[in-house]
Amino acid sequence: xxxxxxxxxxxxxxxxxxxxxxxxxxxxxxxxxxxxxxxxxxxxxxxxxxxxxxxxxxxxxxxxxxxxxxxxxxxxxxxxxxxxxxxxxxxxxxxxxxxxxxxxxxxxxxxxxxxxxxxxxxxxx
Numbered sequence: 207x208x209x210x211x212x213x214x215x216x217x218x219x220x221x222x223x224x225x226x227x228x229x230x231x232x233x234x235x236x237x238x239x240x241x242x243x244x245x246x247x248x249x250x251x252x253x254x255x256x257x258x259x260x261x262x263x264x265x266x267x268x269x270x271x272x273x274x275x276x277x278x279x280x281x282x283x284x285x286x287x288x289x290x291x292x293x294x295x296x297x298x299x300x301x302x303x304x305x306x307x308x309x310x311x312x313x314x315x316x317x318x319x320x321x322x323x324x325x326x327x328x329x330x331x
Contacts, residue, residue: 218258221266222251228267229274236278250277271275
């Protein structure tokens with residue numbers, strides 16, 4: 207391995223590996239389970255290492271967690287296409303009639319939370 211690559215690897219390990227737990231926690235929260243979170247984090251760290259030369263000295267934690275989030279979105283589109291839908295970030299003014307494009311998703315989440323809470327109360331009795 208050339209000296210330059212060895213220095214690059216060491217620098218990446220020194221800066222990025224301390225944030226592995228935070229990356230995993232974010233991925234687990236997004237994915238909802240440990241197996242998928244491990245896949246997302248592995249892909250995120252591979253991407254981060256691949257593009258490490260493009261990292262400008264700044265907050266590497268923010269940079270890494272952004273990559274984790276983007277990897278999750280990419281992963282979810284390919285693996286959960288039937289269960290998840292992603293809403294484009296469109297300003298309200300650009301939507302038809304000024305309606306918010308994520309209103310239906312918000313209502314579905316609320317219904318799901320209410321259903322889960324009522325189910326938990328019934329099973330606790």
